[in-house]
Amino acid sequence: xxxxxxxxxKLSFRAGGGFGLGLAFFLxxxxxxxxxVGPQSALLSTIAPGVLWLGALLACLLSLDxxxxxxxxxxxxxxxxxxxxxLESVVTIKALAHWITTxxxxxxxxxxxxxxxxxxxxxxxWLVISxxxxxxxxxxxxxxxxxxxxxxxxxxxxxxxxxxxxxxxxLIFGAEVARRGATGMETSAPVLMLAGxxxxxxxxxxxxxxxxLRINLR
Amino acid sequence: xxxxxxxxxxWEYANPRKFLETSERVLPFFWxxxxxxxxxxLVWGFFFTPDDYKQGSTVKIIYLHVPAALMAINxxxxxxxxxxxxxxxxxxxxxLAARAAAPIGIVMTLIxxxxxxxxxxxxxxTWWAWDPRLTSFLILxxxxxxYVALWEAIEDPxxxxxxxxxxxxxxxxxxxxxxxxxxxxxxxxxQGASVMRAGAITGTDTEExxxxxxFYPLLLCIVGFVLLFVALVLYRTGTEIRAxxxxxxxxxxxxxx
Amino acid sequence: xxxNVTDLAIARAGxxxxxxxxxxxxxxxxxILRGPNGIGxxxxxxxxxxxxxxxxxxxxxxxxxxxxxxxxxxxxxxxxVTENLVFWASVFGTVDIEPAxxxxxxxGLSDRHAGNLSAGQKRRLGLARMLVTGRPxxxxxxxxxxxxxxxxxxxASAVRRHLETGGSALIATHIDLGLEGEVLDVGPNKAKxxxxxxxxxxxx
Numbered sequence: 176x177x178x179x180x181x182x183x184x185k186l187s188f189r190a191g192g193g194f195g196l197g198l199a200f201f202l203x204x205x206x207x208x209x210x211x212v213g214p215q216s217a218l219l220s221t222i223a224p225g226v227l228w229l230g231a232l233l234a235c236l237l238s239l240d241x242x243x244x245x246x247x248x249x250x251x252x253x254x255x256x257x258x259x260x261x262l263e264s265v266v267t268i269k270a271l272a273h274w275i276t277t278x279x280x281x282x283x284x285x286x287x288x289x290x291x292x293x294x295x296x297x298x299x300x301w302l303v304i305s306x307x308x309x310x311x312x313x314x315x316x317x318x319x320x321x322x323x324x325x326x327x328x329x330x331x332x333x334x335x336x337x338x339x340x341x342x343x344x345x346l347i348f349g350a351e352v353a354r355r356g357a358t359g360m361e362t363s364a365p366v367l368m369l370a371g372x373x374x375x376x377x378x379x380x381x382x383x384x385x386x387x388l389r390i391n392l393r
Numbered sequence: 394x395x396x397x398x399x400x401x402x403x404w405e406y407a408n409p410r411k412f413l414e415t416s417e418r419v420l421p422f423f424w425x426x427x428x429x430x431x432x433x434x435l436v437w438g439f440f441f442t443p444d445d446y447k448q449g450s451t452v453k454i455i456y457l458h459v460p461a462a463l464m465a466i467n468x469x470x471x472x473x474x475x476x477x478x479x480x481x482x483x484x485x486x487x488x489l490a491a492r493a494a495a496p497i498g499i500v501m502t503l504i505x506x507x508x509x510x511x512x513x514x515x516x517x518x519t520w521w522a523w524d525p526r527l528t529s530f531l532i533l534x535x536x537x538x539x540y541v542a543l544w545e546a547i548e549d550p551x552x553x554x555x556x557x558x559x560x561x562x563x564x565x566x567x568x569x570x571x572x573x574x575x576x577x578x579x580x581x582x583x584q585g586a587s588v589m590r591a592g593a594i595t596g597t598d599t600e601e602x603x604x605x606x607x608f609y610p611l612l613l614c615i616v617g618f619v620l621l622f623v624a625l626v627l628y629r630t631g632t633e634i635r636a637x638x639x640x641x642x643x644x645x646x647x648x649x650x
Numbered sequence: 651x652x653x654n655v656t657d658l659a660i661a662r663a664g665x666x667x668x669x670x671x672x673x674x675x676x677x678x679x680x681x682i683l684r685g686p687n688g689i690g691x692x693x694x695x696x697x698x699x700x701x702x703x704x705x706x707x708x709x710x711x712x713x714x715x716x717x718x719x720x721x722x723x724x725x726x727x728x729x730x731v732t733e734n735l736v737f738w739a740s741v742f743g744t745v746d747i748e749p750a751x752x753x754x755x756x757x758g759l760s761d762r763h764a765g766n767l768s769a770g771q772k773r774r775l776g777l778a779r780m781l782v783t784g785r786p787x788x789x790x791x792x793x794x795x796x797x798x799x800x801x802x803x804x805x806a807s808a809v810r811r812h813l814e815t816g817g818s819a820l821i822a823t824h825i826d827l828g829l830e831g832e833v834l835d836v837g838p839n840k841a842k843x844x845x846x847x848x849x850x851x852x853x854x
Contacts, residue, residue: 178740182729189728208846250722254779257699258719304612312623319563323543323556333539337560340535341567347574368577372570383563393702549663644665 176264179255180245183272193241197234205288216293223292224353230288231281231306232313232346234364236275238268239317240331242269243388247325256392262385270311270318270381278310283285294305294357294389305369310347315380316341322384326391345372350391354363407484409634415517416627419631423624430617445607454512456611460618464535468498472540473565476558486630488554489580489637491561493545493629497622499537506530524594525575532571536564651786652676658707659841662693666705666841673834675818677786680809680831681763685820689824689836691741695791698820717742717785719793723776727765731756731775734764739782743788750781753808754801769796769829777805782811788812788819794827802827 187194208226209219224257246252254266284307286299294302320338324330348369355362406412438456445452472491479488509527510520521527543560547553651676659669667690675681685691697704701720725734735747737801751757756775759767764775773796780788788809794802806827809819 178737180736182733185733186726186728191728232697236734237407246724249726250720251724251725251726253696253699253701253720253722254718254724254738255741256701258738258783259714259743260741288534289519323560324546326552327546330546333542336535336542337539340532340539340571341564343532344567344570344574347571347578351578365577368574374559381665383559390552390559551664 179268187276201234220293223294225350235313242321243325258283266384267381270314274314282306298357302353302380305349305352311360312376315376319384427620434610434613456614458508465501470562476561489633490630502534528575654710659705668839677816682833685836716787717783718789726763732760742783744784748772750778752777774798786817790821
């Protein structure tokens, strides 16, 4: 299991592995927001938590179609399916690798981008906390979508269509935490809901992803 | 007759031929009764009920809005049930019924959204508000779109049936979660559920609920929409079965070379 | 580990392709799978590897015993030869990749990225992977594609050594490997179309 994780991380950091693309996308989206809504700092600080959450979500989405498709194309998935590792572990590790290479970096740069959008000071810690709790759910849900569309050529657009509705609860509670944090409101209820969604997704969705992957390998 | 024997009798309809024969026999009944219920319900509702003292004649769109909204949700529940049957018992008709129902669900959702917007404009002064109910229906619409798109994208019919069935299960959980999330996120303008409440039926409830005069034609419309839905699902499932048969015959021709 | 296949029927994309497949593969033996293109050899091998369920019939002795080599090698172009092999070795819980490198003469290439190898070298690396799985039953789908004469001999002797140490191999191939093994021709097992009136189940 560790071997698979290390291999995926190594692949992502090597040339053409796509590490950093999500980050760059996040940065660009954030920079484009003031151009589209105007430079008024009051407006920007109101929308900053939501924009940062949406940007992070889209950046996560961006790398999903490589998550399993590359292993599918070169035959690794067939071989992994015949290996002693259960597919449930394979998809969990893949989701973890995706989170480490995409989700975690997004969490780390989000405060910097918060500065660009005039995020109110109390909002910074809550933004990081909400992303830290919420991004694992994004990776796990995304892995399910990637498993559904793995056998399809040009499955990328379909993948977005399938995954984005599934992202709705995570986005609502995640952005709610950041928004309430930024305005100094009570955050414990949405934090709990967000943590609940992440915990349940991490615990249950790998079974669905593995089942779907088995169907696709057939 | 034991219960088990009866249950077996039900599964007989999982045979495509048996399904086609039976559905063709009962379809005219569903078409006619649903047409009758909807026409009578709408005429009664539109022309023979008084205007609401607050909402005026705009309230009458309820005869389309509420049945469509109910069917939009029930259609997804039906797809969930047939998907489960497919995953557990692998009856092809069940999977095809889910596939056949999805576009009907899309249309019902669109009707509910459109009539809601038309109603909302005079009442709330806006075509669209990010009210929890409206938002939930919009999300439901997205789930339907994804479901149909996945069916369309996969060539092998059994794989497509399996994958969409799993998507339907997972999607149901997330749709429910979205419903709660959306409620949490915005309390909204929409009036409370107005139909399926004891108070609404007996007329003892608050003025917000639908009163008796409106209720009976509305009930008729709802029954009509349910029958229409059943008729459409049976009809479309029959079409899907025939399409599958054509595909299977073509594949056989090719295999013979 | 004996592989026992009884009355196996398999389908590709829902259409039956082979039926009534019977054979036994004892340790130390090799079985060469033959049959015209498109008959379902790959589907049969995938079924035996556990990647797809059979339509009917039984497969005994395959679970967790099979190492499968498909048309594609599952190599990562940005990893070196060693890294690729070490990965598969650790997935299968073995450690030593040296014998595998030796058997396919990959020592000199061990630090090259797999993406920079020629087609034949990649294939050799893909086959070397079989050695690090430590599994007794090898299932090989057209293993000699893009191998030169010399590499085919390397492969044949690797299989021979595997058989000598109690392993077995099922190989779909069209060329003569010089192995002493029975031949299983699946040509006569081509699935017959069902009668047209049978409208149950699979719509035919």
